[in-house]
Amino acid sequence: MSHDFKMADDTKNILALLNGIAKRNYYGETDITDEFLKQEIFPSFTDEDFSNLLSKCSSLIKSMVSADMDLNQSEVYLTSQMKKPEGGITENQANAFRKFWKIHKNKIHEAVISHSTWNNTLKHVSWRIDIQSQARHIDQINAPTAIMELQLGPKTTNTQKSEVVRFEMDEAKLGSVLQTMQDIENEVNKYCQQ
Template sequence: MAEAEASKCLLALLNGVAQQLYFDKTEVTQDFLHGQLFPDMARDHFDAFYHKMTALLKSIATADMDHAQLEAFLTAQTRKQGAGGVDLEQAAALSRFWKSQRVRVRESLLSHSRWEPGLRGLSWRVDLQTAAGRGPVALMEMELGGGGQDSRFVCVEMDEDQVHQVLKKMADVQASIDAILQRT
């Protein structure tokens, strides 16, 4: 019975850590988790345990581990028990937690990594203005929005030099993305 209770408390701790890290639940604090789940554990032991579980959960979530990766990771963690690893019960709890929460954690990480508002659409045209003697003018209309918000439209007018500057910046961004992709 004590083993089952410890497993429930560990799962609750992992859920609490996930609430803090990925679901913005500020009311779930380290003190709260200690008092509710492990009140009999010395504070320094709880703090070390809490930080170890937090680090493991961050590693698992950052890598978005699938079942095979998770099992390999947890097997490696059980082998280094004395050096900050986990025991079999803790590995089983981490595995159960990740199997049930992987999708939610991944969605949270993705939503936190998006810029808001995002670019929903882009249209442009070039107008020739002969009466004033100006050269061609590019008009770019961007549709911005995100997260269920109504769209906002922004219209930008650019001359030929400004268009070239924008195109250069876009080429620089593309080169940076390509360089990152080549490293991975």
């Protein structure tokens, strides 16, 4: 019996497949195989039909993840997929994707970030401005100084300790750092608009 993507119209089964894909592709549960998913969710499908269904679902999830879609963007995306005459999705399938994305969006986002981070990450930044009231040289009195504190820690939140780095910057150095951050923001914005 041959099935196409539209034949897999049961919201519950599609949702189960999407959950299996997420567990395997984003949460690191490598023991979930294609064969396991087929036998548990769509045992009546041929291997070819299941492979096509799996590929289509994986591709749609990957598009949603790579664009880091919010719920409104995912709604527009799924609606556009429903309107496709060839290779589109049904309303029930779209409902499964909606439910899946609402539940998994943040968790997948965190998993993708965790997989792409190799070293410690910046956990917290705090700062204050101090005015020097005593100094060896008169021109240093009343000069503002930025006191920065960065908390660095492992990408996971287990029992590993965080490291705290403290340093001072004078007005000129602070201005230079702020300009560099502005330059970085401008470059990121240019990249995002392309």
